[in-house]
Amino acid sequence: MTQPTFLRDDEPALPTRLIDAGRRVDTRIATVNTPVSRASSVLFDSLAQTEAAGKAVAVGERHATTYATVGTQTTFALMDALAEIEGGGVPCRAALMPSGLAAITTALLAFLSPGDHMLVSDSVYGPMRVFCEGMLARLGVTAEYFDPAAGDEIAALVRPTTRVIYLESPGSYTFEIQDVPAICAMARARGIVTMIDNAWGSPVFARPFDWGVDVSILPLTKYWSGHADVLMGAVVIREALWPKLWGTVRQLGLCVGGDDAFLILRGLRTADVRMRRHEASASTVARWLESRSEVARVLHPALPSHPQHERWRRDFRGSSGLFAFELRGPMDDGPQRAALAALCEGRRHFHIGYSWGGFESLIMPARLTGLRRTPWQGGALIRLHIGLEDPRDLITDLEAGFDAMLAVTG
Numbered sequence: 233m234t235q236p237t238f239l240r241d242d243e244p245a246l247p248t249r250l251i252d253a254g255r256r257v258d259t260r261i262a263t264v265n266t267p268v269s270r271a272s273s274v275l276f277d278s279l280a281q282t283e284a285a286g287k288a289v290a291v292g293e294r295h296a297t298t299y300a301t302v303g304t305q306t307t308f309a310l311m312d313a314l315a316e317i318e319g320g321g322v323p324c325r326a327a328l329m330p331s332g333l334a335a336i337t338t339a340l341l342a343f344l345s346p347g348d349h350m351l352v353s354d355s356v357y358g359p360m361r362v363f364c365e366g367m368l369a370r371l372g373v374t375a376e377y378f379d380p381a382a383g384d385e386i387a388a389l390v391r392p393t394t395r396v397i398y399l400e401s402p403g404s405y406t407f408e409i410q411d412v413p414a415i416c417a418m419a420r421a422r423g424i425v426t427m428i429d430n431a432w433g434s435p436v437f438a439r440p441f442d443w444g445v446d447v448s449i450l451p452l453t454k455y456w457s458g459h460a461d462v463l464m465g466a467v468v469i470r471e472a473l474w475p476k477l478w479g480t481v482r483q484l485g486l487c488v489g490g491d492d493a494f495l496i497l498r499g500l501r502t503a504d505v506r507m508r509r510h511e512a513s514a515s516t517v518a519r520w521l522e523s524r525s526e527v528a529r530v531l532h533p534a535l536p537s538h539p540q541h542e543r544w545r546r547d548f549r550g551s552s553g554l555f556a557f558e559l560r561g562p563m564d565d566g567p568q569r570a571a572l573a574a575l576c577e578g579r580r581h582f583h584i585g586y587s588w589g590g591f592e593s594l595i596m597p598a599r600l601t602g603l604r605r606t607p608w609q610g611g612a613l614i615r616l617h618i619g620l621e622d623p624r625d626l627i628t629d630l631e632a633g634f635d636a637m638l639a640v641t642g
């Protein structure tokens with residue numbers, strides 16, 4: 233190959249220099265935020281170092297890595313932050329997953345084997361139930377659902393093969409609150425692992441490890457991101473149970489990229505202020521809805537009218553922006569469907585969309601056909617996520633929705 237004339241003979245050729253140039257900058261320059269690490273290969277100075285890192289990764293040592301699927305500066309920073317904040321003083325570790333649903337399924341796969349039995353709160357997030365009735369059933373695991381307002385009386389459902397009790401409190405469509413501390417105490421006495429989906433409370437308002445849970449599942453897509461621009465989940469787990477989870481995470485090859493981890497780190501810095509605004513605005517809108525003649529009831533744990541309000545007061549430090557309300561009248565398909573469309577469609581601030589926890593308000597009629605133990609008896613249920621807009625504008629928007637609904641129903 234001919235060297236370009238402007239290169240000295242003792243220098244590497246341009247293709248080589250393109251690979252090499254600019255890679256010797258000191259990466260320890262202090263900045264406010266952990267830099268984004270975009271990586272696949274992780275480099276070592278020696279074979280001995282490679283071997284030592286491999287052993288450390290195999291036992292799940294903190295910050296040990298051999299490859300970016302295991303971890304980088306950015307993902308380790310997020311894992312540490314989540315373990316510390318969600319753990320709230322209880323020694324915990326955190327694993328990152330590409331979505332909240334992946335966090336749920338991975339946690340279950342880590343602790344369940346063929347022949348096992350699991351107790352599940354009836355009002356769990358729908359795709360969790362699909363996983364139980366699909367892949368877990370195929371693997372020989374039996375899921376049994378219990379009343380989502382239950383406490384430790386579910387001990388009566390425990391079998392010798394019960395390995396996991398899965399909680400979601402409040403349920404994210406129907407908002408029942410379980411007596412989580414009582415259930416966890418009952419489970420611990422029997423050696424059963426307890427898991428909770430802590431999407432609604434978030435670490436700002438809920439401390440699941442104080443309640444005694446073993447595993448907290450954080451759909452980071454929701455409030456931790458807070459900006460509707462990133463998908464991620466985490467499993468935060470008591471230190472003693474970490475090896476079992478970590479083995480599963482490694483075998484399944486689950487990991488997240490540095491850019492997304494950075495976005496979650498950025499979101500969590502403002503989580504406390506955002507959550508308090510979601511809380512205040514949601515309770516303003518919820519109280520206004522209680523005064524509307526079209527509304528049969530509002531399902532919001534912070535309202536004194538909520539059936540488990542006292543439990544919420546005992547266990548939570550606040551409430552988030554997600555709640556639902558039930559419309560008066562029968563839930564039949566024809567006229568009710570047109571009324572729902574009039575209420576939800578064409579709103580100025582409430583958009584129709586799944587997920588929640590971002591800065592924006594959302595509206596969505598609930599589909600409650602999945603409930604097994606506690607079939608839905610009421611009227612049409614609408615779920616709202618109250619974003620960071622001024623609540624007066626949101627109320628005006630809902631008022632216009634009720635007017636449009638009335639124009640249809642007469």
Ligand SMILES: Cc1ncc(COP(=O)(O)O)c(C=O)c1O
Binds near residue numbers: 333
């Ligand atoms: C209560 C709850 N848990 C888990 C998830 C799953 O999170 P992701 O959307 O990141 O998969 C959702 C999503 O809507 C949810 O509402």
